[in-house]
Amino acid sequence: MELPFDRREDDNQLLFRIQSRDERALEALYDRYGGLLFALLLRMLGEREMAEEVLQDVFLTVWRASSVWDHQRGSVQAWLVAIARNRAIDQLRKRRAPSVPLTFDLPSTDERPDEVAVERAISAEVKESVSSLPDMYREVLEAVYFSGLTQKEAAQALEIPYGTVKSRLRLAFERMARALRARGLTR
Amino acid sequence: MSRVHDELKEQSTLLALGLTPDVPVASLMGHLAECEECRALVRDVHETAGRLPEALAPQEAPSRVRDRIMQQVRLETGNHESAPAHPETSSRNPSRSKAFSFRRPIAQFALAAALILLVFGNGSLWWQTRLQSDAYQALETRYQSELRWLRSAEYLLISGASATSRGELQPPPAHPSDGRARGQAALFQTPQQRYYLLIQVEGLERDSVYSVWVGGADEKEKVGEFTSTPSGTGSYVYGADAAEWARLVHLSETQTEAPTETQIALGVRAESTQQPVLTGLMQ
Numbered sequence: 001m002e003l004p005f006d007r008r009e010d011d012n013q014l015l016f017r018i019q020s021r022d023e024r025a026l027e028a029l030y031d032r033y034g035g036l037l038f039a040l041l042l043r044m045l046g047e048r049e050m051a052e053e054v055l056q057d058v059f060l061t062v063w064r065a066s067s068v069w070d071h072q073r074g075s076v077q078a079w080l081v082a083i084a085r086n087r088a089i090d091q092l093r094k095r096r097a098p099s100v101p102l103t104f105d106l107p108s109t110d111e112r113p114d115e116v117a118v119e120r121a122i123s124a125e126v127k128e129s130v131s132s133l134p135d136m137y138r139e140v141l142e143a144v145y146f147s148g149l150t151q152k153e154a155a156q157a158l159e160i161p162y163g164t165v166k167s168r169l170r171l172a173f174e175r176m177a178r179a180l181r182a183r184g185l186t187r
Numbered sequence: 188m189s190r191v192h193d194e195l196k197e198q199s200t201l202l203a204l205g206l207t208p209d210v211p212v213a214s215l216m217g218h219l220a221e222c223e224e225c226r227a228l229v230r231d232v233h234e235t236a237g238r239l240p241e242a243l244a245p246q247e248a249p250s251r252v253r254d255r256i257m258q259q260v261r262l263e264t265g266n267h268e269s270a271p272a273h274p275e276t277s278s279r280n281p282s283r284s285k286a287f288s289f290r291r292p293i294a295q296f297a298l299a300a301a302l303i304l305l306v307f308g309n310g311s312l313w314w315q316t317r318l319q320s321d322a323y324q325a326l327e328t329r330y331q332s333e334l335r336w337l338r339s340a341e342y343l344l345i346s347g348a349s350a351t352s353r354g355e356l357q358p359p360p361a362h363p364s365d366g367r368a369r370g371q372a373a374l375f376q377t378p379q380q381r382y383y384l385l386i387q388v389e390g391l392e393r394d395s396v397y398s399v400w401v402g403g404a405d406e407k408e409k410v411g412e413f414t415s416t417p418s419g420t421g422s423y424v425y426g427a428d429a430a431e432w433a434r435l436v437h438l439s440e441t442q443t444e445a446p447t448e449t450q451i452a453l454g455v456r457a458e459s460t461q462q463p464v465l466t467g468l469m470q
Binding site (some may be wrong): 003019023026027030031033034035037038039040042044052055056059060063064066074075077078079080081082085126127129130131141144145150151166167169173176177180 | 197200201203204206230231232233234235237238239240241242243244245246247249250251252253256257259260261263265268453
C-alpha cells in the first residue's frame with residue numbers, strides 16, 4: 001500500500017509551486033484535496049451551497065496566503081483541514097447553532113467506484129480507526145471536531161462535566177493517533 | 188517538570204482544535220517554545236485532526252467551485268486571457284456577486300421597507316433592532332478577537348516559533364487598582380520574521396473594552412484593543428513585520444525611563460476611563 005508519506009513530498013512541491021504563483025499547482029491541489037475538504041465542510045455545515053462557498057474561500061486563502069505556509073509546520077493536508085475547519089466554524093458561529101446532529105454516522109466509503117484503490121484503502125483505515133473508538137469518545141469528537149462546539153458548549157450538549165469533555169477529547173485523539181501510527185498513516 | 192508541562196496533554200488537544208486552553212497562554216507558549224516533547228505532542232494532534240475527514244464518505248470536488256477559484260485567481264494575477272467575457276460577474280467573490288444580482292429586486296424591496304420603517308415607524312422597532320445589532324456586533328468582535336488569538340497561537344505552536352521576550356503585567360504604582368488585575372505577555376518571532384505579541388490578562392472589569400499599547404513612559408502607541416469576557420479575562424495578539432516591530436521597539440528605547448535594547452514597555456488601559464490598568468516590561 002502506498003503510504004501518505006510519499007504523497008506528502010508531492011504536496012510540498014505543489015505548495016512550493018503555488019508560492020511561485022503557479023496556477024496549475026493550485027488546480028492540482030484542488031483536484032487532490034477538494035473532495036476531502038468538501039466532505040468535511042458538508043458534514044460541518046450541512047448545506048451544499050454554503051460548503052461550496054467556504055471551499056472556494058479555503059483555496060483562495062491558500063493562494064493568497066501561501067507565503068505563510070512552512071513545510072516544517074506539518075503536512076499540507078493538516079494545514080488545509082485546519083483552514084477549512086476554522087472557516088466552517090466561522091459560519092457555524094454566525095448561525096449560532098450547528099446543523100448536524102450529535103451522532104457519529106459514518107457512511108460507507110464504497111460510494112465511489114472510481115476512487116483510486118490505494119486512497120480508498122487509506123480512507124477505510126482512518127474510518128476504521130474512528131469507528132473503533134468507544135461511543136463516549138466518538139460523540140465528544142463529533143461535537144467538537146465536526147460540529148465546531150467549544151468544550152463548554154459540548155459539555156452542555158452532551159450533559160457531561162466540562163473536565164470530562166477535555167479528558168475524553170484527549171483520550172480520543174491519543175487512541176486515534178496511536179491507531180493511525182500503527183497503520184503507518186502518520187509518523 | 189512544570190505544571191504547564193503536566194497539563195499540556197489536555198491543553199495540546201484543545202489548542203490543535205482551535206479551542207481556548209485553560210492555562211495562561213503566555214506561560215503555555217513560553218513552555219512550548221522550550222519543550223520539544225510538548226511541541227511534538229501538539230504536532231501529533233494537529234496531524235491526527237488533519238486525517239479525520241478521511242473517515243467521512245468521499246465527495247466529488249465541485250467543478251464549478253474549481254472554475255470560480257481559478258477565475259478569481261486569474262483576475263488577481265492579471266492573467267485575463269482565460270478570464271470570463273463578462274467581468275461584471277467576476278467580483279472578489281463571484282458566487283456572492285451572482286447571488287446578489289439574482290436577488291437584487293428582493294434586496295431593493297427590503298431596503299425600501301427598512302427605510303419606510305425607519306422614517307415612519309414609532310422608533311421602538313428601530314431601537315430594538317439597533318440594540319440587537321449592537322449586541323451581536325459585540326459578540327462578533329469578541330469572537331473575532333479570540334479567533335485571531337487562537338489562530339496565531341496555533342500557527343506559532345506548529346511552526347515552533349521561538350519566544351524572544353516575556354514579562355509580567357502588574358497594576359502601575361501611580362494608579363493602584365483593586366489589585367486583582369494580572370497578566371502575562373510574550374513576544375514570538377516566526378521563521379518568516381514576523382513578530383507576535385501575545386497578552387493574556389485576568390482580574391479585569393467584565394465586558395469592558397481595553398486597549399493595548401507599546402512604548403515608553405510618555406510616548407505610547409496603541410496597537411489594538413480587546414473586550415474582556417464575562418469572567419474578567421482577556422487576551423490579545425498583535426502581529427507585525429520586522430520593520431514595524433523595530434519601529435515600536437525604538438519608541439521604547441527613546442524614552443528616558445526606558446527600557447534597554449532588550450526591553451520593551453507595554454501596558455493595558457481601560458478605554459472608558461483611559462486609566463492604565465497594567466504595565467510591564469518584556470525582556
